[in-house]
Amino acid sequence: MNAAVPVFRRSRTSKAVDRLMRGVLWAIALLFVAVLILFVGAILKQGWPVLNLGFLTKMPETLDAGGGIKPQIFNSIYLVMLSLAISLPVGLGAGIYMAAYAGQGRALRFLRLCIETLAATPSIVLALFGMIVFVQAMGWSFSIRSGALTLALLNIPIITRVTEVSLLAVPQELREASYGLGATKLQTIFKVALPYAATGILTGLVLTAGRAFGESAILVFTAGTNASAQFPDFRLTVPGETLSVHLWYVTSDGTLPDAREIAAGTAAVMILVLLALNLLVRLVDRTIRRRTR
């Protein structure tokens, strides 16, 4: 043995530090679990006394207590659907282009940069854009159509990204098999690649719906803070206050005597919807994975 080499033994401090840091990491992770449970628990607990059929099916009040959130529920669903209908074709198209046509060069890098920038643009900035273009320049004022179009801007980068990623995950062998049979590029995309990528895209779509459902900044400035007095009102030209906007508005406006209760109930409804969407994603994921196996 070489006498110059000391005996390397783990020092006691290094062992202690290791044990300590393992503990710290576990603690941080568990803290987040606790925060989530506390959060969801508190929201549901506050909202629970308010949640009843009347609250969900009554029209809102403007000055008195006891109003419901029926039109806001409708507007939330309506706006999410409309915005998805607008953004899905665009997002799919752009995602397909990036995955299948753009190659590997500069064009792809530039497109990615644009998608990332749009995805990172704060929703308040999108709101300003929607306000300038749709609300003011087009003269559509605060309306469902202004809101749906601006909300679509929020969805497009997410759908594009999800489509691109899901398509890139399609095994090369399957694409080659399709081309080998004489399929055109378009046929390969629609008959082989998209069906294979459907799970990923569908999951992404549900998550996008969740984000659009919770969005408020955009809608305050484009769809407005009023709900139509008719129900159901499918017109695209009327203001369409959603649940999230309603939650914000009653809280900051403060004219309702029971603003607190309304806000708590609305928050609980939103959390329940999002939990349901989350569960839906898991179910879709699991059933499709089982079916293709």
Add this chain to the structure above:
Amino acid sequence: MLIPTVPETKPIKLSVRDMAFSYGQKKILDGLSMDIHAERVTAIIGPSGCGKSTFLKCFNRIHEVSTDVKVSGDMQIDGVDIYRGGIDVVDLRRRVGMVFQKPNPFPKSIYENVAFGPRLFGVQDRTTLDGIVEDALRKAALWEEVKDRLKESATGMSGGQQQRLCIARALAVNPEVLLMDEPCSALDPIATAKIEDLIGELKESLTIVIVTHNMQQAARVSDYTAFFWLGKLVEMDLTERIFTTPRVQMTEDYITGRFG
């Protein structure tokens, strides 16, 4: 380069003249010339990395799907240059079918896998499709095994069945040439024997080019054998001659296992 000087009654289906293939700065194939006869099985052997799979993929231009490459020289099918401008690549691939190294069935039912090709070309009539599917599965010697479970997922089949399904899928669009890229490398000996029998039957009506790393297989199934080394064609001849009296020393060394 040596080309067989035997009397051959079958016409030349594919011909290659002075063909080179480069990927970026790298030359993968260089100075290749050969003729491939219709209704014959031509095997391509050589150590891995010699460019034999790449060569195969040039016949239906499938390499263009994933990479940006340059092919020079002349490759013809029935005397028509397949790299000529204005050639319909999609139609070329329909005529020149391919079976890949790893079975790659679509995650669909057995029936849908075979019907996929015909559907691409707008065949929708159910009875016509049924006929094509049965015919292709029979040609691929798979019909008896799967006729009662056509609706089941193809991904649940054994590897050998999957590969025969892929052959059936390729046959369903009525190709003239079948390229096989080490079709048995992922299969067990019994499944391999079935595929080899099948190759013997298919050559009645098809031109088959098979790449294999297994020399016994080349000896068993092929009429002609071409030996590739480092992107060049060393020797091509009747299979029995290649394996008994090769004219190039390097071929003999490879076949007798002295290198590669």
Add this chain to the structure above:
Amino acid sequence: MPDAPEASIPAASQRGGYSAEARMDSPSAEAGVPAFRHSRLQRLADRWARLGFLACSLLVVGLIGGILFFLATRGLAAFLPLAGNTGRVLSFSEVFLSADWAPSSDRFGILPFIAGSLGVTGLALLIAAPAGVLTGVFIAKMAPAWMRNLMRQVMDLLVGIPSVVYGIFGLTVVLPLVSRTWLEDAPASGFAVSALILAVMIVPTIVSLSTDAFESLPSSLDEGAQALGSSRWQAIWRVLIPAARPRLLTATVLGLGRAIGEAMAVQMVIGNNPQWIALMRESTDRAPFLRALFTPAATLTTELVQELPNTAAGSTWNNVLFAMGLLLYLLTMVLILATRRLGRGREA
């Protein structure tokens, strides 16, 4: 064309008669087998589809430019005598270098909002960046499988919760709690609670990106370090974190972007006081540290939410608010370009 060796192939002589150009296009029909040809429509669709997909992509590119253009027409109106501008033309310095915000007295210094945004974002990052990176390394390299799954689900849920719900939680749970426990019932709105809420909102972004960063490191790094006898933590601290650093920085920058652009949640808890700098400086009732954390303040985004509905389009006030929006958008672009820089550093 045929040279000597070719001529020696008997079959070669047949080639002339066999090869017919027309064959390439003729269906090789056997009896009963349909001719497999793509319909005209199918071919046209294949040719034009590319353009359709390209159009979708170009729309996205156009949006980036469009947003910039429209925000600029309104935001720059504060500084340039553009058409339709009814407000006063301001100088850059009286907007960006002044802390004096008194729109009703025609003074438009937005420094309080810039400082507010930076302050609350910085504080949030101070919490979220270390917690996020450590959680990332925990998920990627330490947690057992069940915990990994649990953490993924927790992060998915945290990122999915709407900002207004975060806001109402802050307003009805955190603010009263902090006020009761530490401030003797004095109001608790200000940087501290806003930053705390923001930290929880951006942590999922940082966690998921840093988990990816750690998972994409070659396992040889980790194995090598541990084979030399380093403890789990030593391997993480001395090898894995330095190796993943460019991507961890990217994760932090993207978290920063999310935090600085968040509007509603912060607006609900920060107190919305544009005069916060003066208030923080002048009030003497609390220790400076507490004052810094719990003085009602305002940021670029909260001020937009607060005041945009109350201003007339084209007025000086309104123009300055759009200038703040433009600033936020430019900031986003700078941050995204910064992540590109960091990414390039990774490849080098």
